[in-house]
Every structure is written in C-alpha cells, then in structure tokens.
Amino acid sequence: MRKDDLYITVPTFFRCPISLDVMKSPVSLCTGVTYDRASIQRWLDGGNNTCPATMQILQNKDFIPNRTLQRLIEIWSDSVRRRTSVESAELAAPTRDEISDAIDRVKIEKEERYDREILSKILRFARESDDNRGFLAGKDDFVRLLVDLMGQVDFKTTSTPKLLVVQEAVKILSMIRTKISDRRRFSNLILNNGRDRLTAIVFLFKTGNVELKVDCAGLLEFIAVDAESKLLIAERDGLVTELMKSISRESDPSLIESSLSCLVAISSPKRVKLNLLREKLIKDLTKLLTDPTSVSVTEKCLKLLEILASTKEGRSEICGGDGECLKTVVKKLMKVSTSATEHAVTVLWSVSYLFKEEKALEAVTSTNGVTKILLLLQSNCSPAVRRMLTDLLKVFKVNSRSCLSAYDTKTTHIMPF
Numbered sequence: 001m002r003k004d005d006l007y008i009t010v011p012t013f014f015r016c017p018i019s020l021d022v023m024k025s026p027v028s029l030c031t032g033v034t035y036d037r038a039s040i041q042r043w044l045d046g047g048n049n050t051c052p053a054t055m056q057i058l059q060n061k062d063f064i065p066n067r068t069l070q071r072l073i074e075i076w077s078d079s080v081r082r083r084t085s086v087e088s089a090e091l092a093a094p095t096r097d098e099i100s101d102a103i104d105r106v107k108i109e110k111e112e113r114y115d116r117e118i119l120s121k122i123l124r125f126a127r128e129s130d131d132n133r134g135f136l137a138g139k140d141d142f143v144r145l146l147v148d149l150m151g152q153v154d155f156k157t158t159s160t161p162k163l164l165v166v167q168e169a170v171k172i173l174s175m176i177r178t179k180i181s182d183r184r185r186f187s188n189l190i191l192n193n194g195r196d197r198l199t200a201i202v203f204l205f206k207t208g209n210v211e212l213k214v215d216c217a218g219l220l221e222f223i224a225v226d227a228e229s230k231l232l233i234a235e236r237d238g239l240v241t242e243l244m245k246s247i248s249r250e251s252d253p254s255l256i257e258s259s260l261s262c263l264v265a266i267s268s269p270k271r272v273k274l275n276l277l278r279e280k281l282i283k284d285l286t287k288l289l290t291d292p293t294s295v296s297v298t299e300k301c302l303k304l305l306e307i308l309a310s311t312k313e314g315r316s317e318i319c320g321g322d323g324e325c326l327k328t329v330v331k332k333l334m335k336v337s338t339s340a341t342e343h344a345v346t347v348l349w350s351v352s353y354l355f356k357e358e359k360a361l362e363a364v365t366s367t368n369g370v371t372k373i374l375l376l377l378q379s380n381c382s383p384a385v386r387r388m389l390t391d392l393l394k395v396f397k398v399n400s401r402s403c404l405s406a407y408d409t410k411t412t413h414i415m416p417f
Contacts, residue, residue: 009211012253014073017053018043020253020294022077026070027063031056033292034066053292055335096135099125103142115149116161119168126175136172137179146173147189150200166200167212174215177222187223191232198232202239210252217243217258224265234272244279249291256288260300267307274313282308282317286325289332298336302343305329309350315357318347323363326351330369334376342385345376349388353395361395370396 016023016036025037031051035043040052040063049058094102102118126133136142146169153166180186190197205216220239224230234240245251246259263281266272285301293301305325308314318325329344348369351360364370373396377389 011076013069014076015253017292017294023069023073026066026073028066029064030059030062034069037063050335052295055292055331094121094125096132099136103139103145106145115165116168119165119172123168123172123175126172130179133176134179137176137181143173143176143180143186144189147197150190150197153200167204167208170201170204170219171212171215174219174222177219183222184225187225187229190223191229198236202236202242206238206242210255213246214254214258217246217255217262221258221262221265224262227269230266230272231269234266234269234275240275240279244281244284247284247288249287253294253297257294257297257300260297260304264300264303264307267304270311273308273311276304277308277311277313277317282314282325286328289328295337295340298332299340299343302329302332302340302347306343306346306350309347312355315351315355315360319351319357319359319363323359323366326360326363327367330364330367330372333369333372334379341376342382345385345388345392348373349392353388353391356395365396 010022014022016026016039017033018035018039021036023034023036026034027037027040028034029040029051031054033051033053035052043052044061049061050056051058099122102121106115106118106122122136126136149169150166153162177186190201201216201219205213205220208216220233224233243259243263246255247263248256251259263276267276281304285304288297288301305318309318318329326348329347332344333341335341348360348364351357352364370393373389373392377386377393381389
C-alpha cells in the first residue's frame with residue numbers, strides 16, 4: 001500500500017485462479033489447487049469435470065477447506081482494513097467543486113511538488129466511481145493539460161519530482177480513458193500533435209512498478225486505433241521487447257494480461273506481426289498456454305496466435321519443430337471458454353484448411369484433434385465456427401459417424417456454447 005493513492009497489492013496466492021479476486025472461502029480440489037468456494041462451485045455446476053487450472057479430469061468433486069490459507073487471508077485483510085481506515089480519513093475523496101478548483105490550480109502552479117499533490121488528489125477522486133471518471137473525461141481542457149504534461153519532460157535530464165508529476169498524469173489518463181468519447185481524437189492528441197508524448201508512456205512502462213506498467217499498457221492499447229497509430233506504438237524503440245518481458249510466466253498476472261491486450265491491439269499491421277515473430281512471441285505464447293493460467297490470458301494468447309497465423313511466417317512457426325504450439329492449441333478446444341475455442345478453431349482452420357500446412361495435419365491428428373472437431377460440430381457453435389469446422393473435416397477426409405461412434409464422449413468435457 002502507498003499512502004499517496006491507497007493502492008493495495010494483493011499477494012498472488014490469495015487470489016482465486018478463476019475470478020482473480022481475493023478468496024473468501026478457499027477450498028482445495030483433489031488436484032491440490034485451491035479456489036474460492038463460490039467460483040469453483042459455479043464451474044462444477046456448469047457441467048465441468050476438470051480442474052480449471054490444470055485441466056486434469058477430477059477423480060472426485062469433493063472440497064477440502066484450506067484453513068491455513070484462510071487464516072492468512074484474514075490476518076492480511078485485517079491489517080489492510082486498519083491501515084486503510086487511517087489513510088482514508090487523511091485522504092477523503094474531494095467533491096466535484098474541489099476538483100474543478102484543483103484543475104484550475106494545476107494550470108497555474110509552477111512548483112512541481114504542488115502539481116503532484118493536486119494530481120494525486122484528482123487521482124483519488126477518479127478512483128471513487130465511474131461517474132467521477134466520466135466527469136474528468138468530459139473536461140477536455142483537463143485531458144489536454146494531462147497530455148501536455150507528458151510532452152514537457154526530457155527523460156535524460158528530468159528531475160525526480162517532475163517525473164512523479166508525469167506518472168500521476170499517466171495514471172489519471174489510464175483510469176479515465178474508457179470514458180473519453182472521441183478515442184481517435186485522443187489518440188491523435190498523444191501521437192500526432194507536434195510533441196513526443198509517446199516517449200513518456202514507453203519510458204514509464206519500462207521503468208515503472210507493476211501498477212504503473214499496467215496503466216501504461218492500458219493507455220497504449222486505447223490509443224492504438226488504426227494502422228498508423230499501431231505502427232507508431234509498436235515501432236517505438238524497446239517497447240515490443242519490454243512487452244515480451246512482461247508476459248513471462250514469472251510476471252504479475254495483471255501485467256501479463258494487460259501486456260497481452262496491448263500486443264493484440266497493436267499486432268494487426270504485417271510489419272508488426274513480423275517483428276513479433278522475430279521476437280519469438282509464438283514460443284512465449286506456447287509457454288503461457290502450457291501452464292495453468294486464467295481464462296482471459298488463454299483467450300488473449302489464442303487471439304494473438306490467430307493474428308500471427310495470417311502470415312506465412314507465423315504459420316510456419318506455429319507448425320514448426322514437433323508441432324508443440326499447434327498441439328497446445330488443440331488441447332484448448334472445448335476446455336476454456338467459447339471465445340478461446342473460436343480462436344483455437346480459427347488457428348487450426350488457417351494452418352490446416354486455408355494454407356494446408358502438412359505439419360499441421362500431423363499435429364492435429366496426433367492430438368485427437370479430428371474427434372474434437374467432430375464433437376464441436378455437435379455443439380451449439382456459431383455459424384462462422386461451424387463453417388470452419390466443416391472445412392477442416394474436408395481436409396482430414398473423415399467419416400463423421402464412424403469416428404464419433406468409436407469415441408467415448410464420457411471421457412471428454414465439452415464447454416457449452
């Protein structure tokens with residue numbers, strides 16, 4: 001927790017792997033993985049018979065309360081409540097009139113220390129509610145002011161106080177970004193308005209703590225509105241490399257997710273795809289998909305593979321080696337979510353049907369992929385997915401009836417569509 005903005009860092013092992021929220025009633029499955037009782041109960045009530053984190057078939061669905069972890073969470077929560085009660089009393093959220101006055105003061109203040117104090121006050125106001133964020137986003141002159149602050153810093157010579165002011169400006173912009181009505185205009189304000197504001201965001205993403213990195217990644221994702229802006233962002237020195245570092249398995253889960261979202265947002269231009277391939281993104285995505293991870297991270301990884309599969313180089317790498325990447329994609333079919341399955345099907349369709357990569361056919365066949373394709377056709381999938389599945393069956397030239405009758409559907413869990 002930091003006194004200036006009351007940010008609370010939650011220990012990773014206190015979070016439920018499904019909801020990513022702090023667990024209220026931690027229980028362990030027979031696989032040894034601990035979840036919040038409500039989250040895992042919803043998962044099992046939905047007809048699932050696997051462990052969400054490991055995807056192992058459950059030998060039984062009994063819960064074992066994790067008393068030790070629950071006690072640790074309670075001790076931590078009590079400590080947080082005691083500290084936040086003191087901090088909240090000192091840092092009560094200001095009113096709109098007070099914020100309007102504070103914005104006027106930012107415009108005229110000359111001392112960096114005062115700028116930061118005022119911006120910290122505004123940041124607390126923004127964190128209070130959606131309405132407050134909408135109020136700030138609606139003040140066009142204030143948004144412009146924050147953007148201008150990012151363009152007034154020379155990061156080779158700037159002082160620490162001035163850098164802290166820029167950090168506060170970036171945090172506020174990231175927090176209110178979804179309330180900004182004209183996204184393209186905001187993007188142009190940062191990227192194409194004479195001053196180099198992008199450098200500030202990239203610099204803070206490289207040097208900031210986890211929370212600041214998440215804010216910067218969210219802001220970069222938001223301003224990637226067209227091919228030109230995506231290229232400007234993706235080709236900024238060192239950014240892609242830093243994003244790649246942030247999706248390593250050792251990174252904070254929230255940073256992994258925000259970095260993947262940013263990569264999805266900027267990856268559509270072909271030049272960017274080729275650069276991501278040179279940076280060995282497919283190898284990193286395969287590692288993330290192999291390890292137990294959240295539904296959202298899995299969906300984003302598969303979405304990136306879908307994007308990269310639109311290039312010859314991407315397809316070659318997806319099918320390369322022993323086909324580990326493609327085999328991992330097949331394993332995610334029907335195991336995670338509707339969105340994840342659709343991305344996985346699109347990847348298979350691209351490499352197997354559209355471009356008929358021989359290694360892809362071998363990888364899909366060796367991982368029982370054809371049977372999964374047949375099972376998916378029996379589900380309530382979307383028309384677009386159904387067309388791709390039908391195309392895939394043509395490639396594999398199988399008899400759907402004989403294949404299905406030979407397969408024991410009781411051993412495979414199907415995610416309902």
